Amino acid sequence: xxxxxxxxxxxxxxxxxxxxxxxxxxxxxxxxxxxxxxxxxxxxxxxxxxxxxxxxxxxxxxxxxxxxxxxxxxxxxxxxxxxxxxxxxxxxxxxxxxxxxxxxxxxxxxxxxxxxxxxxxxxxxxxxxxxxxxxxxxxxxxxxxxxxxxxxxxxxxxxxxxxxxxxxxxxxxxxxxxxxxxxxxxxxxxxxxxxxxxxxxxxxxxxxxxxxxxxxxxxxxxxxxxxxxxxxxxxxxxxxxxxxxxxxxxxxxxxxxxxxxxxxxxxxxxxxxxxxxxxxxxxxxxxxxxxxxxxxxxxxxxxxxxxxxxxxxxxxxxxxxxxxxxxxxxxxxxxxxxxxxxxxxxxxxxxxxxxxxxxxxxxxxxxxxxxxxxxxxxxxxxxxxxxxxxxxxxxxxxxxxxxxxxxxxxxxxxxxxxxxxxxxxxxxxxxxxxxxxxxxxxxxxxxxxxxxxxxxxxxxxxxxxxxxxxxxxxxxxxxxxxxxxxxxxxxxxxxxxxxxxxxxxxxxxxxxxxxxxxxxxxxxxxxxxxxxxxxxxxxxxxxxxxxxxxxxxxxxxxxxxxxxxxxxxxxxxxxxxxxxxxxxxxxxxxxxxxxxxxxxxxxxxxxxxxxxxxxxxxxxxxxxxxxxxxxxxxxxxxxxxxxxxxxxxxxxxxxxxxxxxxxxxxxxxxxxxxxxxxxxxxxxxxxxxxxxxxxxxxxxxxxxxxxxxxxxxxxxxxxxxxxxxxxxxxxxxxxxxxxxxxxxxxxxxxxxxxxxxxxxxxxxxxxxxxxxxxxxxxxxxxxxxxxxxxxxxxxxxxxxxxxxx
Amino acid sequence: xxxxxxxxxxxxxxxxxxxxxxxxxxxxxxxxxxxxxxxxxxxxxxxxxxxxxxxxxxxxxxxxxxxxxxxxxxxxxxxxxxxxx
Ligand SMILES: [Zn+2]
Ligand SMILES: [Zn+2]
Ligand SMILES: [Zn+2]
Numbered sequence: 001x002x003x004x005x006x007x008x009x010x011x012x013x014x015x016x017x018x019x020x021x022x023x024x025x026x027x028x029x030x031x032x033x034x035x036x037x038x039x040x041x042x043x044x045x046x047x048x049x050x051x052x053x054x055x056x057x058x059x060x061x062x063x064x065x066x067x068x069x070x071x072x073x074x075x076x077x078x079x080x081x082x083x084x085x086x087x088x089x090x091x092x093x094x095x096x097x098x099x100x101x102x103x104x105x106x107x108x109x110x111x112x113x114x115x116x117x118x119x120x121x122x123x124x125x126x127x128x129x130x131x132x133x134x135x136x137x138x139x140x141x142x143x144x145x146x147x148x149x150x151x152x153x154x155x156x157x158x159x160x161x162x163x164x165x166x167x168x169x170x171x172x173x174x175x176x177x178x179x180x181x182x183x184x185x186x187x188x189x190x191x192x193x194x195x196x197x198x199x200x201x202x203x204x205x206x207x208x209x210x211x212x213x214x215x216x217x218x219x220x221x222x223x224x225x226x227x228x229x230x231x232x233x234x235x236x237x238x239x240x241x242x243x244x245x246x247x248x249x250x251x252x253x254x255x256x257x258x259x260x261x262x263x264x265x266x267x268x269x270x271x272x273x274x275x276x277x278x279x280x281x282x283x284x285x286x287x288x289x290x291x292x293x294x295x296x297x298x299x300x301x302x303x304x305x306x307x308x309x310x311x312x313x314x315x316x317x318x319x320x321x322x323x324x325x326x327x328x329x330x331x332x333x334x335x336x337x338x339x340x341x342x343x344x345x346x347x348x349x350x351x352x353x354x355x356x357x358x359x360x361x362x363x364x365x366x367x368x369x370x371x372x373x374x375x376x377x378x379x380x381x382x383x384x385x386x387x388x389x390x391x392x393x394x395x396x397x398x399x400x401x402x403x404x405x406x407x408x409x410x411x412x413x414x415x416x417x418x419x420x421x422x423x424x425x426x427x428x429x430x431x432x433x434x435x436x437x438x439x440x441x442x443x444x445x446x447x448x449x450x451x452x453x454x455x456x457x458x459x460x461x462x463x464x465x466x467x468x469x470x471x472x473x474x475x476x477x478x479x480x481x482x483x484x485x486x487x488x489x490x491x492x493x494x495x496x497x498x499x500x501x502x503x504x505x506x507x508x509x510x511x512x513x514x515x516x517x518x519x520x521x522x523x524x525x526x527x528x529x530x531x532x533x534x535x536x537x538x539x540x541x542x543x544x545x546x547x548x549x550x551x552x553x554x555x556x557x558x559x560x561x562x563x564x565x566x567x568x569x570x571x572x573x574x575x576x577x578x579x580x581x582x583x584x585x586x587x588x589x590x591x592x593x594x595x596x597x598x599x600x601x602x603x604x605x606x607x608x609x610x611x612x613x614x615x616x617x618x619x620x621x622x623x624x625x626x627x628x629x630x631x632x633x634x635x636x637x638x639x640x641x642x643x644x645x646x647x648x649x650x651x652x653x654x655x656x657x658x659x660x661x662x663x664x665x666x667x668x669x670x671x672x673x674x675x676x677x678x679x680x681x682x683x684x685x686x687x688x689x690x691x692x693x694x695x696x697x698x699x700x701x702x703x704x705x706x707x708x709x710x711x712x713x714x715x716x717x718x719x720x721x722x723x724x725x726x727x728x729x730x731x732x733x734x735x736x737x738x739x740x741x742x743x744x745x746x747x748x749x750x751x752x753x754x755x756x757x758x759x760x761x762x763x764x765x766x767x768x769x770x771x772x773x774x775x776x777x778x779x780x781x782x783x784x785x786x787x788x789x790x791x792x793x794x795x796x797x798x799x800x801x802x803x804x805x
Numbered sequence: 806x807x808x809x810x811x812x813x814x815x816x817x818x819x820x821x822x823x824x825x826x827x828x829x830x831x832x833x834x835x836x837x838x839x840x841x842x843x844x845x846x847x848x849x850x851x852x853x854x855x856x857x858x859x860x861x862x863x864x865x866x867x868x869x870x871x872x873x874x875x876x877x878x879x880x881x882x883x884x885x886x887x888x889x890x
Pocket of ligand 3: 855857880
């Protein structure tokens with residue numbers, strides 16, 4: 001049946017051709033009728049073929065024949081109808097066609113599109129030429145012009161068509177063009193093209209360009225995922241194909257070979273650039289097909305005005321706003337993305353024009369973000385940051401040179417003038433050394449802001465890590481940063497690192513003399529952004545080491561003394577428990593806690609298992625004289641984590657009345673593994689002892705808050721000895737704060753109850769040159785607590801508010 | 806439990822033994838900061854106390870004393886400058 005139909009159509013179309021040739025000048029209605037018949041025949045055949053390969057190929061075969069016929073009789077309407085028919089095939093149907101057939105179809109189709117176009121130009125032009133223009137009705141002219149206008153659309157249809165077929169375009173060769181088409185083409189061209197008036201030739205050129213462009217840009221985005229090959233290479237081959245087709249057919253659109261190549265290039269690069277730019281940010285983000293992207297864009301930037309195109313596209317089309325500067329993204333994410341963008345453009349565009357166009361918007365946006373400084377600096381000084389490595393390479397090449405243009409020369413092996421587009425970015429932006437580091441520093445409104453943040457984080461890193469371990473890396477980074485700033489700005493950082501290296505040599509000197517096990521970082525405090533340290537009572541072994549060290553230091557530096565930062569630093573320990581020994585590194589706070597707990601436990605210890613002494617957070621805070629709950633909790637946590645301490649939670653109902661929560665955590669030393677596994681077995685007696693007045697430590701401490709502590713009530717906890725000292729300190733500070741008492745009374749009168757932090761803040765405002773660190777805050781607190789004891793102030797534990805009595 | 810301390814890392818700030826929390830009367834910078842001509846504070850930029858009780862960076866007072874109009878007087882009180890010991 002199908003075979004019959006096919007034969008029918010074929011025969012019919014042969015007839016049709018003859019008929020049409022005869023009746024070429026005849027009425028539109030006949031053409032229309034014939035067209036309809038053809039169309040429905042093809043549709044019928046198509047519907048029958050049921051995705052059967054063989055039948056599909058027949059359809060295509062018929063289609064091609066019809067195309068040829070329609071061209072022969074110059075009835076392009078048929079072609080267009082057929083286009084539409086065949087283009088509605090879905091992907092499945094195209095997939096059923098064999099490669100060979102798709103290629104054949106594609107080639108013929110493409111040729112015929114050009115062919116149609118040129119033929120139409122000729123027709124139209126000849127009409128215009130014959131000065132019979134007045135004889136042509138307006139409608140007719142409009143209709144024809146419409147077809148011109150449609151041509152790019154047809155090309156985009158072709159792109160769509162290619163989208164569905166997985167054609168290997170490398171197989172395209174003009175020599176594969178079917179003979180029949182060439183014959184027809186030649187006939188027309190020989191007759192017509194040489195007669196083309198200049199105006200029309202120009203038009204042909206222009207439309208040809210835009211057509212190819214249209215075709216490529218519809219087609220390219222769809223094929224990308226499947227093509228590993230660089231799209232530019234492919235675009236080039238397609239463009240070249242299109243042009244050589246024209247040449248082959250004798251159109252001679254561009255008579256001059258050099259000009260032809262130039263135009264080919266422009267079209268290919270333009271299409272490629274547009275395509276790549278569209279996907280650029282996604283590409284940079286996902287890091288997929290980066291090599292292809294870099295290769296293509298670098299090539300495309302040879303096009304005039306391409307940089308402005310890319311820059312403005314990313315800027316004006318709200319692309320950056322949508323993809324990067326999105327409120328939903330974290331600043332860290334944006335900064336990372338920005339770094340990737342800088343890296344990319346630095347790589348493809350050594351003139352930095354594109355980056356210059358983009359940077360300002362990004363910087364303005366980032367400055368609005370409160371955490372941008374922190375993010376940028378931590379990104380810059382991240383351990384795995386490549387930013388400095390890269391800079392290092394640059395440095396070696398241009399070390400002796402003094403200005404930025406050398407870098408440019410380094411990048412351009414052969415000198416090239418800046419593209420005209422450079423005028424679109426400011427002179428200062430042009431001059432700027434666009435390495436990534438500089439670019440990032442540019443986010444900060446002033447260099448000072450950057451350095452302040454850098455210094456703050458540097459201080460943090462040097463304190464938190466073993467400064468010597470990171471010294472070399474930090475030194476290298478700072479050296480690089482130093483070159484970009486006035487010396488004055490980086491002084492603080494230089495002093496900090498100098499402190500580290502001086503401390504190192506002091507440590508070595510002292511260790512030689514005394515075999516000291518203490519390594520001290522001796523800081524010039526004025527240059528270190530606020531270091532957080534808490535006053536805690538340290539255990540004897542550490543204090544002894546300190547005393548030795550201090551002594552040695554003063555021997556070396558008779559006019560200097562050391563003032564220790566108690567809560568900073570780490571200690572390497574070996575902790576010998578009943579059934580195991582643990583080697584570990586702990587913070588000074590944790591070690592102080594461990595010793596304090598050991599002390600309490602030893603003192604309350606009886607001879608048996610059930611006598612285990614459990615210690616509460618408050619006990620520990622009292623013992624090490626630290627008011628900061630979080631610091632102590634953190635210290636305890638690392639001890640439980642290392643299984644030196646064991647924790648239980650006890651529901652101590654009897655304590656509710658005193659204002660503490662019903663659940664209280666208690667800790668003791670995990671002498672044995674058994675204690676870690678069954679801590680509650682060791683607590684039964686203790687809980688009873690809470691009620692009887694047996695456990696001398698707990699009851700007293702539990703019922704007293706630190707704020708209310710009175711020396712005589714804590715005598716049994718073993719902190720008593722140290723308390724005299726604390727009392728002395730209090731005496732000293734009382735003098736100082738006496739001056740502020742009036743201020744404090746004033747603010748409490750005017751503002752009502754205030755917490756300690758607010759009081760400190762207000763005092764800082766009132767009293768010139770006064771600032772509170774944690775230590776002095778604590779002293780003030782002691783002073784206020786004493787006022788509470790004297791009933792001059794009230795203090796509420798729950799809210800932490802002080803108020804006037 | 807027995808605790809054996811094997812090594813300690815600690816932090817301390819250094820301070821001049823003699824100073825109050827005051828600033829150098831010449832350069833108006835902290836004594837524990839260096840004078841404006843130096844980069845690093847500490848032993849390389851020491852302080853010196855005069856018989857009159859005023860303390861300056863060594864570099865600052867030297868610079869002052871070398872100037873024409875100092876006449877070897879302390880810039881603060883115009884008493885003859887004499888180093889303590
Ligand atoms: Zn000075
Ligand atoms: Zn100096
Ligand atoms: Zn004086």
